[in-house]
Amino acid sequence: MRILLVEDDPTVRSFVLKGLKEAGHNVDQADNGKDGLYLAIGEKYDIIILDRMLPGGIDGLNILETLRGQKNNTPVLLLSALSDVDDRVDGLRAGGDDYVTKPFAFSELLARVEALGRRGHNESAPETSLTVGDLTLDLLSREVRRDGQKIDLQPREFRLLEFLVRHAGQVVTRTMLLEKVWDYHFDPQTNVIDVHVSRLRQKVDKPFETAIIHTVRNAGYILRPTQD
């Protein structure tokens, strides 16, 4: 993916830049709001990572508002040291697609960037079913089949699986699951998400020969279709 990174702190910038490049992305960078805005308007990106606080008069929110004002719908991920719920709401209201607070784990950022980039691509007609490998989810009847065999899932388990399937091949973090599947924005002390994923595995993976939900150490989970 072609990514624009606007971040003023050189350490954070080079850290993120290196990580994104290693993940195979093509990254442009800017260390101030003016250059960032210039690049964001002039070039075509799959995703823009914006630091909220930038030197030089133009901050992340200004860039975002300018972009959205020009009907530019490139997904934007805001990066900020402001963790306040209100700041987060401000960022999303201004047209941001996701919000990551500093300090962050790179795996979290990468997972969110890839999820956003993917979303930018398949905004086609609404689907009625999702298929990954031998797993099929019928979105209307809420029925799940793997290898032709019906699997009974609780509503929440269905949503969890649906989220994993929609991001098949991508790492999704625990925080992403808590936010997107449960719509909670707090940091649970216990392993609530792990337990739910493990329950899902019991139903989706256990009865079958191969597992499709995998744990990625220090990051989260990934649903990878079986290679036949």
Add this chain to the structure above:
Amino acid sequence: MAEERTPLYRRLSRRHLFRLPLLHSRNGKRRWPIRSAGINFALGYGVLFLISATLFLSFIWWSSTNLLNDHVRAFIETDAQELRHRWGHGGAPALSEAINDRLEQNIDDDALYLLIDRHGRRMAGNLPGWPVAVKKMNHFYELTIRRYTFTTPAQFKAYTLPHGFKLIVGHDIRGRTLLSTVITRTLIWCAVMISLLAVGGALVVRDLFRRMVGSIARTASAVANGDLNHRIALTGSETDLVAETVNTMLDRINRLMEGVRQVSNAIAHDLRTPITRARNQLEEAFFSATSPDELRTAVDRAIGDLDHITGIFEALLRIAQIEAGARRSAFTTVNLNQLLSNMAELYEASAEDAGLSLALDVTPLPSLFGDERMLQQALANLLDNAIKFSPPNSMLTLSAHPVMAGTAPGSGAEKKPQGLEISVRDQGPGMNDADILRAHERFFRAESARNTPGSGLGLSLVQAVTSLHHGRLTLTQANPGLKVTLFLPLLPEAERTGRSTTPAETTP
């Protein structure tokens, strides 16, 4: 009288304000140059008084001159009537004699007569000649005439007599001039006295204002100098409204400062430990790690410690923010039934995973006006804690009931509930009474909890969220275990919007 006002105000303002020339405001309009409320008040008072005195005296002047005029005219008419009567009896000689008689008897010397014949010759009277202005007969004239050495106003009326004779009967009205002098003089004295009163009043009023404002100013400057415990004394005067508001504001500032102090203390004491740990680990690895794997493990652990520190920071900031009352902007109507069942669903798996059963005991609740995210967070903290401290194979209970006014929780369905209670009960080791008292303090951890992971901020956050909702957080022994109860009042509709941000009293 208008001349009297200008020098007064100039004099006053020059003395009390240094820049007098009319100031020009930004939009170029002229602005009243005097800023002192006391002086303006006294000036306004003085002007008002002068205007009313002038009006009053003018009325007196107008009504007395009218009366005087009427009197004079009536006198002239009667006199003329009688003189003409004389003419009817004895002709010109009798009339002349009557006129001369009258003039002799007139001690006040205010009667004026003139009798002329058809050739204009003066036959009798004390007027030197026919006044040029008197042309019409039977008509009152008011003229200024010269008598001896002075001039004086007078009223006349001319009458035609048979054979071309003409008669003027008049009256000197210098009495009116005297009256006008008296009234003018009174008015001037009034102006002087009112001016003096206004100046005095200005000083008194200014002093009064200063004294009223002084108490507020003294308190404000004391606070500005760092003494946050200073408060404005209430005097029962109109300034109490300001004083009370300022006092409330100071209370609030005090609480915020207290919060800041607590947080900085907490940072000093409790963040040093994990930071030291991370630093030591990195240093140790730097000096003594022999393999990349060892180094990697050390770095990994240091990252874990840093994440822990970040978590503490977030929790501290969030608590401080909630306590500052700023979060009430996010208040909406919250469906607690749904919130509870979703939360139970999320945690039920964790409980089961830890070998616990989570029982739900929920009576349908009315919706609450509050911050949904914060309530979720508070509930999550309670459930996290309960799961963490529960022994295997025990039971957790999440219960919620509306609380009726004046009755025990859970009874009486017809009355309107005044609040609701949400409680989480575990069967763990519980807490002793001393610990319960301190449980809501930041970073407090009971002795028995020292070895479990955690920061000691969970309950502080719950406490803060409860206070935000004007509620009460109570910890009770459940034998075995601990029962944590949140009481959240249902605020009447009117209080939801314009409510002051003073947190309700909370008991730990």
